[in-house]
Amino acid sequence: xxxxxxxxxxxxxxxxxxxLSARGYTVTACDNYVRRHCxxxxxxRGYPTVVAGENSPLYPVAPAEERLKSWxxxxxxxxxxxxxxxxxxxxxxxxxxxxxxxxxxxxAEQRSAPFSNLSPQHALETVKNNTFSTYNLLEAIAxxxxxxxxxxxxxxxxxxxxxxxxxIIEGDIDFPKRPASPYHMSKCMDSIALxxxxxxxxxxxxxxxxxxxxxxxxxxxxxHRNLYNRFDYDGVWGTIVNRFCMQALCGVPLTVYGAxxxxxxxISIEDAIRCVEISIRNPAEPGVMVVRNQITEILKVGEVATxxxxxxxxxxINVSIENTYNPRIENENHLLKVSFGKFQTLxxxxxxxxxxxxxxxxxxxxxFSAGVDNHLLLNQxxxxxxxxxxxxxxxxx
Amino acid sequence: xxxxxxxxxxxxxxxxxxxLSARGYTVTACDNYVRRHCxxxxxxRGYPTVVAGENSPLYPVAPAEERLKSWxxxxxxxxxxxxxxxxxxxxxxxxxxxxxxxxxxxxAEQRSAPFSNLSPQHALETVKNNTFSTYNLLEAIAxxxxxxxxxxxxxxxxxxxxxxxxxIIEGDIDFPKRPASPYHMSKCMDSIALxxxxxxxxxxxxxxxxxxxxxxxxxxxxxHRNLYNRFDYDGVWGTIVNRFCMQALCGVPLTVYGAxxxxxxxISIEDAIRCVEISIRNPAEPGVMVVRNQITEILKVGEVATxxxxxxxxxxINVSIENTYNPRIENENHLLKVSFGKFQTLxxxxxxxxxxxxxxxxxxxxxFSAGVDNHLLLNQxxxxxxxxxxxxxxxxx
Numbered sequence: 001x002x003x004x005x006x007x008x009x010x011x012x013x014x015x016x017x018x019x020l021s022a023r024g025y026t027v028t029a030c031d032n033y034v035r036r037h038c039x040x041x042x043x044x045r046g047y048p049t050v051v052a053g054e055n056s057p058l059y060p061v062a063p064a065e066e067r068l069k070s071w072x073x074x075x076x077x078x079x080x081x082x083x084x085x086x087x088x089x090x091x092x093x094x095x096x097x098x099x100x101x102x103x104x105x106x107x108a109e110q111r112s113a114p115f116s117n118l119s120p121q122h123a124l125e126t127v128k129n130n131t132f133s134t135y136n137l138l139e140a141i142a143x144x145x146x147x148x149x150x151x152x153x154x155x156x157x158x159x160x161x162x163x164x165x166x167x168i169i170e171g172d173i174d175f176p177k178r179p180a181s182p183y184h185m186s187k188c189m190d191s192i193a194l195x196x197x198x199x200x201x202x203x204x205x206x207x208x209x210x211x212x213x214x215x216x217x218x219x220x221x222x223x224h225r226n227l228y229n230r231f232d233y234d235g236v237w238g239t240i241v242n243r244f245c246m247q248a249l250c251g252v253p254l255t256v257y258g259a260x261x262x263x264x265x266x267i268s269i270e271d272a273i274r275c276v277e278i279s280i281r282n283p284a285e286p287g288v289m290v291v292r293n294q295i296t297e298i299l300k301v302g303e304v305a306t307x308x309x310x311x312x313x314x315x316x317i318n319v320s321i322e323n324t325y326n327p328r329i330e331n332e333n334h335l336l337k338v339s340f341g342k343f344q345t346l347x348x349x350x351x352x353x354x355x356x357x358x359x360x361x362x363x364x365x366x367x368f369s370a371g372v373d374n375h376l377l378l379n380q381x382x383x384x385x386x387x388x389x390x391x392x393x394x395x396x397x
Numbered sequence: 398x399x400x401x402x403x404x405x406x407x408x409x410x411x412x413x414x415x416x417l418s419a420r421g422y423t424v425t426a427c428d429n430y431v432r433r434h435c436x437x438x439x440x441x442r443g444y445p446t447v448v449a450g451e452n453s454p455l456y457p458v459a460p461a462e463e464r465l466k467s468w469x470x471x472x473x474x475x476x477x478x479x480x481x482x483x484x485x486x487x488x489x490x491x492x493x494x495x496x497x498x499x500x501x502x503x504x505a506e507q508r509s510a511p512f513s514n515l516s517p518q519h520a521l522e523t524v525k526n527n528t529f530s531t532y533n534l535l536e537a538i539a540x541x542x543x544x545x546x547x548x549x550x551x552x553x554x555x556x557x558x559x560x561x562x563x564x565i566i567e568g569d570i571d572f573p574k575r576p577a578s579p580y581h582m583s584k585c586m587d588s589i590a591l592x593x594x595x596x597x598x599x600x601x602x603x604x605x606x607x608x609x610x611x612x613x614x615x616x617x618x619x620x621h622r623n624l625y626n627r628f629d630y631d632g633v634w635g636t637i638v639n640r641f642c643m644q645a646l647c648g649v650p651l652t653v654y655g656a657x658x659x660x661x662x663x664i665s666i667e668d669a670i671r672c673v674e675i676s677i678r679n680p681a682e683p684g685v686m687v688v689r690n691q692i693t694e695i696l697k698v699g700e701v702a703t704x705x706x707x708x709x710x711x712x713x714i715n716v717s718i719e720n721t722y723n724p725r726i727e728n729e730n731h732l733l734k735v736s737f738g739k740f741q742t743l744x745x746x747x748x749x750x751x752x753x754x755x756x757x758x759x760x761x762x763x764x765f766s767a768g769v770d771n772h773l774l775l776n777q778x779x780x781x782x783x784x785x786x787x788x789x790x791x792x793x794x
Contacts, residue, residue: 136521
């Protein structure tokens with residue numbers, strides 16, 4: 001089966017590419033390298049250097065072509081790399097014509113809520129990047145071959161931090177959305193395009209409402225230094241668990257925003273890529289959009305901090321937890337009830353965060369803690385949700 | 398009360414501007430003239446000349462500055478005109494800072510579903526134009542003065558042509574959306590931004606789900622030749638009732654797409670501008686988005702054709718009705734049940750289409766029928782919804 005992975009140079013995309021290739025899928029990897037060059041591309045008014053992203057990865061990551069060459073040497077599998085801009089319809093059209101995929105996995109979106117909140121320009125860059133790529137894919141699939149299965153990465157955050165109904169029902173495409181950042185808003189916009197184009201042109205669409213992903217090493221990325229997955233730990237690109245892990249390994253307090261009672265859905269990188277593969281094997285029917293909640297645990301932010309603290313203790317590291325200023329506007333103590341059993345019905349055996357942290361995550365990362373940039377580690381998000389309190393347009397970054 | 402009207406050079410915007418000015422509101426009119434220059438701006442691959450829009454208006458319309466000069470002479474009211482691009486946050490911010498409005502009426506969106514379906518580029522131009530302007534307004538209001546009331550023009554089309562529940566409940570922000578063109582999709586995307594930003598920053602937002610507007614003359618625009626409202630009758634910019642009226646006056650058959658059983662909500666231009674004024678007088682509370690269904694009648698397309706046919710007969714004109722090829726993908730015979738009583742509760746006395754057609758519309762338009770371009774009158778939409786049947790990207794226009 002031919003699979004085209006978009007955003008293959010990113011954190012989830014890279015791990016997915018190797019996972020699928022190792023299982024015999026014929027994979028084409030595509031990216032525009034925007035995460036590597038975001039400093040240039042997103043250098044907008046008042047944009048501070050710490051969010052450039054260039055300095056953020058814990059260790060250097062070779063260009064995709066080089067990494068895929070190493071992969072071929074180690075695994076025997078050839079994965080061609082294509083550079084393309086998905087905000088151009090013509091490029092998307094040509095890419096799909098050329099690669100003739102059975103399935104397209106679409107990771108190629110701006111994925112940071114703090115980034116999207118840095119300024120109105122960052123917000124609209126996020127909207128443009130995400131909605132244009134998704135819409136172009138749908139248009140091109142409708143014209144070229146409506147049978148192509150589109151597996152698109154959405155987010156649990158579409159439902160918001162404070163759901164207003166009791167349980168978020170998995171698969172209910174009409175469950176009310178309550179996004180809380182321009183990033184989450186852009187994902188809701190994507191969902192509208194997916195539903196509409198899927199319905200009108202009878203496309204095969206799977207929308208994965210992924211939770212917060214954590215972890216870095218997978219069986220494939222661990223095979224060689226050249227295959228290591230990208231790892232961010234700064235306040236804009238680093239996600240909560242990974243950031244807590246680095247803070248613990250560096251012996252600085254874990255920075256919990258506010259009261260820490262915010263609930264989130266979580267999933268390890270190893271489980272996330274398995275869910276994508278399960279989705280490929282179980283395609284959506286034409287015109288009937290499938291939505292799956294791609295999470296395996298629901299935890300409060302404070303609970304995550306405690307888990308990381310305890311895991312660090314097994315390595316002989318004692319860290320404290322600090323409740324810091326919360327730059328987000330959110331209810332700091334709420335419940336999140338979500339049904340998310342479908343992937344387990346389809347064969348997923350989920351990992352628990354507690355075991356993952358102790359078993360692999362912290363051990364892998366501890367090798368790199370000497371190279372950490374404390375400035376990136378300590379800064380919390382520079383993006384502030386509180387626009388009006390900041391009194392005007394210049395103070396948002 | 399200070400009102401900033403965005404898209405003031407357009408069909409609804411112009412009539413609203415004069416209506417509000419005549420009632421003593423302090424109005425600032427703003428536009429970017431994109432509808433006048435759309436030929437240049439939207440000259441995209443394979444884009445046929447007939448949709449340029451330059452030739453479409455039934456009679457020439459002077460620049461806004463000139464028309465507003467005439468208005469001042471006739472009414473004594475000064476309405477300054479500002480040219481601005483709303484896809485630039487800085488321009489939006491400066492505009493609001495400079496004009497200090499109490500209310501902003503936002504008509505400044507690409508408003509044609511056929512236009513949005515001409516090509517993927519037209520679709521994304523629509524998404525960009527509409528979502529960027531709306532988001533920038535919300536961002537700027539949040540930063541400058543969250544008490545500014547934003548009255549935003551949405552569309553009944555967000556709910557789709559074939560609603561899947563029995564009655565579309567007025568004011569229910571969670572009622573499922575089923576858009577059926579990139580234009581309608583962009584309006585649904587706007588709604589997401591309105592809800593999110595309104596909720597987080599406690600903004601005062603009214604979203605008007607307007608039906609298909611018909612008619613051209615209002616009390617104010619009729620005062621002088623220079624004040625006449627823009628009138629389009631081609632297959633891309635002309636809306637159904639207005640197009641049928643011109644076809645009737647020119648003695649050509651009324652072109653009903655398909656079976657003509659498609660139901661739509663309608664409202665006359667005179668009622669539409671009254672609804673906007675009612676909305677200004679009844680602002681939304683901070684953080685509680687108001688949605689109103691801005692329609693006064695629900696009719697099937699075939700019924701509209703019959704109404705126009707009968708109205709033409711009173712002027713001694715006999716026209717036939719022709720069921721033509723339907724370029725849209727839609728159920729050609731469905732019910733549309735909508736609750737829409739709120740404007741009447743707030744004081745609207747609606748006009749009926751039958752009386753409006755006989756009383757003013759056809760008589761006004763009959764003076765111009767000699768100047769009609771038959772090519773524009775006869776062409777149905779050049780935008781074809783049936784992408785895959787057209788087999789590839791070059792055949793969509």
